[in-house]
Amino acid sequence: MAINKKSVVIEIAHDLGFHHVTIGSMKPLKEQEGRYLSWLENGFAASMTYMQKNLSRRMQPGYFFEGSRSAVLASVSYYSERPAIEPFQGAVARYAVGLDYHAVFRRKMRELRDKIAVELNCSVLGKPFIDSYPFFEQAYADRHGLGFIGKNSLLIMPELAGSYSFIGELFLDIELDADGPYQGTCGKCFRCGVDCPTEAIVEPGVVDSNRCISYLTIENRDGIPLEMRERIGDWVFGCDVCQEVCPYNQRPVRTPWVEFEPQSGAGHYLDLVDLLAIDSDEAFQKRFSTTALRRPGRRGITRNALVVLGNQFAEIVNGSLRWHGVTASGLEAVKRSVFDFACRTDDEMLREHAAWAVFRSGDSSRLSSLEKGEAVPVLKERLRKYLIQLG
Numbered sequence: 257m258a259i260n261k262k263s264v265v266i267e268i269a270h271d272l273g274f275h276h277v278t279i280g281s282m283k284p285l286k287e288q289e290g291r292y293l294s295w296l297e298n299g300f301a302a303s304m305t306y307m308q309k310n311l312s313r314r315m316q317p318g319y320f321f322e323g324s325r326s327a328v329l330a331s332v333s334y335y336s337e338r339p340a341i342e343p344f345q346g347a348v349a350r351y352a353v354g355l356d357y358h359a360v361f362r363r364k365m366r367e368l369r370d371k372i373a374v375e376l377n378c379s380v381l382g383k384p385f386i387d388s389y390p391f392f393e394q395a396y397a398d399r400h401g402l403g404f405i406g407k408n409s410l411l412i413m414p415e416l417a418g419s420y421s422f423i424g425e426l427f428l429d430i431e432l433d434a435d436g437p438y439q440g441t442c443g444k445c446f447r448c449g450v451d452c453p454t455e456a457i458v459e460p461g462v463v464d465s466n467r468c469i470s471y472l473t474i475e476n477r478d479g480i481p482l483e484m485r486e487r488i489g490d491w492v493f494g495c496d497v498c499q500e501v502c503p504y505n506q507r508p509v510r511t512p513w514v515e516f517e518p519q520s521g522a523g524h525y526l527d528l529v530d531l532l533a534i535d536s537d538e539a540f541q542k543r544f545s546t547t548a549l550r551r552p553g554r555r556g557i558t559r560n561a562l563v564v565l566g567n568q569f570a571e572i573v574n575g576s577l578r579w580h581g582v583t584a585s586g587l588e589a590v591k592r593s594v595f596d597f598a599c600r601t602d603d604e605m606l607r608e609h610a611a612w613a614v615f616r617s618g619d620s621s622r623l624s625s626l627e628k629g630e631a632v633p634v635l636k637e638r639l640r641k642y643l644i645q646l647g
């Protein structure tokens with residue numbers, strides 16, 4: 257009896273832990289191209305200029321692997337349960353709590369390729385891809401039924417209990433029958449759009465990166481715009497709000513791979529004062545090089561930590577019940593750390609963010625001391641404005 261190659265491939269992928277697996281064809285993504293171009297034309301890529309490069313390749317499955325005849329599309333859950341936050345901690349988006357997914361996913365995909373060759377008893381060439389290469393993954397996954405694209409612009413797979421999943425592709429030199437789209441819909445729901453803290457979902461399925469906390473805390477290399485800082489809340493890396501509120505995500509499936517568990521990587525929360533104390537890029541690399549948090553670098557993570565500290569200071573000062581356990585001496589110690597950081601850093605952007613955090617703590621005496629010591633005119637002016645606001 258002839259072997260059904262497709263069933264063999266899908267079974268091996270499931271055995272490796274991939275949750276949902278479908279097969280893609282090499283047909284260009286012509287119908288999906290318009291959506292991508294209009295997203296770019298609207299400026300929604302913000303400073304991610306790499307999103308404008310290699311446009312034709314993005315719509316061409318298999319471009320990066322000559323000889324591709326089909327692709328295995330696979331998703332895997334990265335979900336792990338999050339404990340309650342403690343004072344002066346920053347939240348890490350769930351996709352980044354474990355080890356860097358690029359390396360983990362690629363390794364599993366190579367394992368899949370090797371097992372396919374053994375099971376099919378033939379030589380199989382294949383190349384794995386996930387994120388970080390110019391290809392319109394969402395549209396490809398949607399076309400071949402890995403899930404459907406929700407109004408938060410993420411791929412939702414109801415049988416995988418939602419969208420807390422990575423997606424990747426293994427391009428193969430063997431022919432397999434391609435799958436069609438998955439029939440799924442958000443219906444009348446638009447909870448993600450309504451609850452997004454920064455109103456980044458500008459219309460169903462369309463995210464303006466300029467407003468998205470994930471962009472602001474990960475890809476953005478500049479300061480965080482003043483009007484966005486308060487809305488960032490506790491997020492020190494990425495954001496999960498448009499997934500947390502999604503009805504499809506209410507019974508998520510836990511990740512099958514220990515590499516994505518919090519104990520393997522950065523964890524769900526980072527101690528914000530610890531982050532301010534990282535005093536060299538080497539020390540930062542040592543702590544985060546195997547995780548996705550290396551992307552914004554020490555400067556980006558420190559900037560984010562200062563924003564979250566500013567937000568928590570303001571809540572404590574305003575008597576938020578969330579932080580009722582914080583003692584006066586505990587608060588004073590953290591305020592001192594931020595002030596000391598502002599005094600010692602020679603990075604203007606970080607100095608301004610630290611002064612903003614001091615401003616949010618309502619500490620006019622420390623803010624005044626920073627203003628007096630500030631030599632850069634525009635910064636001095638900004639600090640003066642903060643002082644006036646404190647009255």
Ligand code: B12
Binds near residue numbers: 288391463468493498
């Ligand atoms: C650039 C990028 C970002 C940017 C821009 C996000 C964005 N929505 O475009 C930023 C930094 C903001 C970002 C954030 C996040 N990202 Co990101 N990101 C990417 C990347 C590299 C490219 C995405 C892209 O092409 N954007 C361009 C626009 C045009 O595409 P789009 O958002 O997919 O939106 C279009 C489609 O939905 C399209 N569309 C196509 N066909 C159809 C069909 C229908 C019916 C509809 C309605 C729409 C539709 O319409 C939209 C047009 O605006 C991909 C990896 C890759 N190579 O594809 C990962 C990827 C999308 N990101 C991922 C993740 C996990 C995230 C975060 C959840 C991380 C976090 N927790 O902080 C957030 C989610 C924010 C959000 N709601 O989008 C995963 C998503 C997995 C999944 N289940 O869908 C991906 C696929 C990486 C991966 N391989 O796993 N990301």
Ligand code: SF4
Binds near residue numbers: 467495
């Ligand atoms: S990741 Fe956060 S900021 Fe970005 S669209 Fe989703 S809810 Fe909005």
Ligand code: SF4
Binds near residue numbers: 441449498
């Ligand atoms: S929250 Fe509602 S609208 Fe948004 S992705 Fe989930 S089901 Fe769709």
